[in-house]
Amino acid sequence: MSRPFVNWSGSLAFTPSGYAEPADEDEVRELVLRARESGNTLRPVGSGHSSSPLVRTDGTLVSLHRMAGVIDKDSDRATVRGGSRLKELGEGLYKAGLAMENLGDVDYQSIAGATATGTHGTGLGFGNLSTQVSEVRLVTGTGEVLDVSATRNSDLLPAARLSLGVLGVVTQLTLDLQTRYDLSRRTWCAPVEWTLDHLADLQHTNRNVDFYWYPRSDLTQIRTMNRADGASAPSSTSTSRTPKTDGWYAPRELEVGPTHRTIPQNRKLRFEEIEYMLPSEAFPFCFAEVRRRILRRHRRIVGWRVLVRSIAADDIWLSNAYGRPTTAIACLQNASLPYEEYFRDMEAVFRQYGGRPHWGKKHWLTADDLRPLFPRWDDFQAARRRLDPDGVFLAPDLARLLEEA
Template sequence: MVEGLDLSGPSRRWRNWAGNQRADVPAVQPASADEVAHVLTTAAAAGRRVRPIGSGHSFSAIGLPDDVQLGCGRLAGIRSIEPDGRVTVGAGTTLHRLGTELLRRGWSLTNLGDIDRQTVAGALATGTHGTGARFGGLATQVRGLELVLPSGEVLDCDAQRHPEVFGAARVGLGALGVVTAVTLQAEPAFALRAVEGPGTLAAALEGFEELMTSADHVEFYWFPHTDATLLKCNTRLPLAEGLDPLPRWRAAWDDEVVANAAFAGVVAAGRRVPALVPPLARFSARALGRRAWTDHAHRVFVSRRRVRFLEMEYAVPRSDAPAVLAELRRVHEAGDWRTAFPVEVRLAAADDVPLSPAVGRDVAWIAAHVPARTEPGRWFDALESIAGEVGGRPHWGKLHGLDAAALRARYPRFDEFVALRDRLDPAGVLTNGYLDRVLGPGAHR
């Protein structure tokens, strides 16, 4: 039995990391696939809807429960590591914990995003990615899934067993079943040589391909109201070549004082006095100078994010990225906007996952941010419109305004996924308002 299983019991107050999604609903915390199955079959018999949730790092309403919330905090920990580097972990294991545990055993994940507080299952469900022209998102590292269907069946799936379910569930939006365990392909632990420094947007757009392929993992941040960028280039190195981490005082100064505390002050001042945003943006662009260091991969991939924000991110065809960014800059300069947060630009390789924003094409990820507890308004509208002109696809865990009709036109395998969802969850046990919007209400309506 599931501890505290009472679908009509007292509500639990929940909010996501950014604070823009909130709910008061009954919550359950199963500790095994069998307990998850019990929750789902009980809910189905009662005509209830269940929404699984990880650590709540999505900005969109993908994890927002409108009936019952299923937490995966007790589905955590490493189950096994094979000699070839295949690691099986509980769905509620955070990427932060996984990176640390893998390193202790001599392994690393191939690529990570710049935040690692998400659970493995939550990161997969939303299509989480890092950067690197040759590297796909987290879903491309998956080799197997333990998936509990709304019927209560526990399905072990991979490329040979139930391949159609496996292929789709790697970015499944939590719509096909509840992922309770994941097998990932790790690789021998490696280091990253990180080189960071200032640049310009004009130079980035003129030599976009050369710049973004100049190292294994490249990204840059453009500071609106300026031409300034912060460029980050990470090169993969064998651990045998040694580490040269930042001195603790430098890491604390750059990452805690400048990147978080000082930037929090910039954001707060800009909210109180919007006219200060342009000069403060120029200050922010100059605040972080050049630096270089070498450390374990997962420590370099990830950045601390203590200033809370809202985010929209679109994957656009890689060849269209310079034009999209140029138009975004033109629109920004033509408007009377106050944009304190930088725009983040990354790359990802094409993959074959039906609802991955990189399905079938190499992409550039372009992300805009605004402070938490503010209205994104026209700034996000502008990015969505410009990205839409080239068929851009939104990150599932970040804010966007598209519905099933618009998304069907941008995903060649959209109907394939929806048909699978309708087959596996005909009663809509796992749906919520967000999924009804982006996938359509399905057979249960």
């Protein structure tokens, strides 16, 4: 059975030769073995939120939406099925008295898709969602069911936590969790100069901080989040607060609620996005050039905003925050408006400052461009060839990303 596939934003559309919705791991194994025997490709797909062509294939597209829910849990971790959507997962964990440490801006995604592409939230003390994964269970390109953790096949854990879906079909993940808690969210607007001057102070004295810059008005909207019980953020050494704002401080919204309801935003407007992760020390210079170019070249067609977030360093091989504290700049554009000329110009700036592209968003890099950006690139490739020797998961778009010319 086949059906057309269109992603969330509408910019990625294709018709695979087959489409499958396995209900269990045995059915996933059958699909992998069949693809391997026939020489076809197979691509797992989550919710379709990604706008990069990671899932595009002329072979079989495999959705895990029937493989969702919590399998097992205890006081500080839970094993969940790969097709679990973040929104429903958050509700289920909350009812069990648990919560994920941090979340991204969207809860539409599946947990396997979000971790496989490096989805992240914001906060100096928090890595991307993949850093919350302690165990991965997957069906490899040979049809083997493989468990990867600190005690089983541990050499593969830095690859399996963020794998782009090329090591295998992720059927289960074990997440490190926290006792559930509420966050208070506060937003306000300020001039961009004020925001940049106070950003470091805001980041060090609040659990989570991000801001949008609006090119049309040249103003920013700042969002801070802190635990409602007053517990300090992992990166903080002082009480959370808002710096003196010279008359601009006027909280437009004050919301208190569970993390899975407070952090993600309601996304009724569909958009395209390019996001690059920069060494944090390069952020001020990069943002200044991004702002200059947008105001001079693109302001008339930029329909939306630019988002700035922070991410802690990690040791995951294909993570965009591997080995360095990271600041991410994302340019968002309404899906109904042209974006390529604008995004390509922004990509040139991001690359100038050592940026790494978000795997799930628009970019135009190939393996030759990417290899120098990731110190453990060759280690990941060795793991990929070991688990998928026949290239079952290596569709043409992924081959351009991962195989050098």
